Amino acid sequence: MCLRAIIYNRSRIPDPAGSDGSVAQSLIKAVRGTRDLLPPDTDTWNFVDAAARDCFRVYNFHEIRTPILEDLALFQRSVGEETDIVAKEMFAWEDRARAESEKGQWLALRPENTAGVVRAYIEHKLWERPGLQKLFYIGPQFRRERPQKGRYRQFYQIGAEIIGPPSSGSESPARDAEVLDMLAALLDRLGIEHVSLQLNSVGDPEDRRQYNVRLREALEPVAGQMCTDCRRRAVTNPLRVLDCKVPADQPIIGSLPRISDHLGPAAREHFEGLQRILQRLEIPYSINARLVRGLDYYVRTVFEFTHGALGAQNAILGGGRYDGLSEALGGPRSPGIGFAIGEDRLVMALAEAGAATARAPDVFIAPLGPGMNAEAARLAHELRRHDLIVETGDDSFRLKKLLETAARLGAHYAVIVGEDELATGQLALKDLSSGEQRQVPREELAARIIKN
Numbered sequence: 001m002c003l004r005a006i007i008y009n010r011s012r013i014p015d016p017a018g019s020d021g022s023v024a025q026s027l028i029k030a031v032r033g034t035r036d037l038l039p040p041d042t043d044t045w046n047f048v049d050a051a052a053r054d055c056f057r058v059y060n061f062h063e064i065r066t067p068i069l070e071d072l073a074l075f076q077r078s079v080g081e082e083t084d085i086v087a088k089e090m091f092a093w094e095d096r097a098r099a100e101s102e103k104g105q106w107l108a109l110r111p112e113n114t115a116g117v118v119r120a121y122i123e124h125k126l127w128e129r130p131g132l133q134k135l136f137y138i139g140p141q142f143r144r145e146r147p148q149k150g151r152y153r154q155f156y157q158i159g160a161e162i163i164g165p166p167s168s169g170s171e172s173p174a175r176d177a178e179v180l181d182m183l184a185a186l187l188d189r190l191g192i193e194h195v196s197l198q199l200n201s202v203g204d205p206e207d208r209r210q211y212n213v214r215l216r217e218a219l220e221p222v223a224g225q226m227c228t229d230c231r232r233r234a235v236t237n238p239l240r241v242l243d244c245k246v247p248a249d250q251p252i253i254g255s256l257p258r259i260s261d262h263l264g265p266a267a268r269e270h271f272e273g274l275q276r277i278l279q280r281l282e283i284p285y286s287i288n289a290r291l292v293r294g295l296d297y298y299v300r301t302v303f304e305f306t307h308g309a310l311g312a313q314n315a316i317l318g319g320g321r322y323d324g325l326s327e328a329l330g331g332p333r334s335p336g337i338g339f340a341i342g343e344d345r346l347v348m349a350l351a352e353a354g355a356a357t358a359r360a361p362d363v364f365i366a367p368l369g370p371g372m373n374a375e376a377a378r379l380a381h382e383l384r385r386h387d388l389i390v391e392t393g394d395d396s397f398r399l400k401k402l403l404e405t406a407a408r409l410g411a412h413y414a415v416i417v418g419e420d421e422l423a424t425g426q427l428a429l430k431d432l433s434s435g436e437q438r439q440v441p442r443e444e445l446a447a448r449i450i451k452n
């Protein structure tokens with residue numbers, strides 16, 4: 001039996017050829033909310049990835065790669081069933097059962113990566129390793145949100161987590177400060193300006209419980225005047241009301257009790273400790289009493305960096321502390337703190353700032369005359385060993401056309417390789433911005449290009 005028959009007979013997957021067997025002619029496009037990242041934009045993405053990796057290295061973080069596909073229960077138990085992410089935005093489905101008698105497993109495309117990192121931390125007993133676990137990840141996440149500028153169904157996050165048993169110092173505000181210092185350093189390295197750090201404490205679980213009671217009381221008489229989401233949240237998860245972005249709801253939200261007035265002594269002390277270190281590090285921040293963030297697992301510190309030029313989707317990154325998450329997932333007590341940067345938005349901010357990140361060849365090799373392709377390939381091979389970015393032309397084209405191609409690619413130099421050049425060992429090196437051309441001995445070519 002052919003493979004197609006095996007696949008289609010077993011499931012309800014539609015046959016792309018249609019019921020009459022004729023192949024559909026319509027073009028297949030990228031799925032709504034997903035997009036292809038193309039050059040030269042991918043140069044910017046690589047630039048951001050490289051800067052992040054450099055930053056993680058000096059702060060002594062190591063990479064973790066977790067699967068994109070996880071058990072749905074992981075997100076229900078960590079992010080929270082009442083959050084928008086889990087209640088409305090998950091890509092989840094029941095996977096085919098292995099046997100008729102069995103139920104299929106519910107799988108989900110990860111909507112965020114902290115849950116996966118903590119699952120891996122528990123599964124591989126990383127708490128048994130000495131010291132703190134300082135982990136970073138870079139990868140795609142999936143949420144079925146309404147697509148718009150800066151908001152996609154497949155988007156990318158760069159994130160990091162510090163987690164470990166209490167004996168490793170994982171609870172200390174010094175860890176929160178370390179994470180924020182690293183973020184400030186990364187944004188600085190990328191040259192991203194006009195960012196502001198918004199900070200808050202959502203207290204310990206007991207503080208939150210008491211605050212939730214107060215909030216519910218305060219919402220009861222006014223929830224009827226709010227949006228449908230808020231009416232639901234006022235009952236199920238009142239803290240989420242503070243996240244609401246609907247303009248008409250803002251005056252009511254502004255009048256609600258503040259969590260900062262309901263912090264217990266331990267959470268207050270922690271928050272003050274963090275602020276002392278931030279001040280010493282000269283990291284500017286403002287306290288935003290309404291910042292609670294959309295995930296249930298946060299305790300104590302929560303933060304966001306917002307960017308002036310990004311409009312409605314202005315949060316470039318967010319994070320916070322999740323001291324109870326490991327236990328909620330069946331692991332040992334392991335306080336932690338982390339963040340996730342929205343890479344799509346970071347790249348947008350760089351583009352708005354006009355950052356020059358596109359990569360162009362250092363040199364274009366123009367083979368002049370028949371049979372010169374092999375010589376051009378040889379020279380390209382030599383120059384690439386010196387870490388130069390090299391593009392080669394083809395000996396079937398005329399020199400004029402080759403130089404036009406070199407200029408269109410933005411190459412800094414062109415080198416002409418012809419019979420005469422090979423005979424004398426002197427190659428013609430043309431500076432494509434000034435137009436100046438000079439003869440350079442072959443063995444000095446790489447050094448000359450690198451020097452300029």
Ligand code: AMP
Pocket residue numbers: 112143145150151152153154155156157294315316317318319340341342343344345
């Ligand atoms: P969160 O995991 O919700 O805390 O989000 C962290 C960061 O990821 C946000 O600050 C955004 O920059 C980014 N982000 C979240 N959802 C999306 C999305 N649908 N599209 C693009 N970026 C997103």
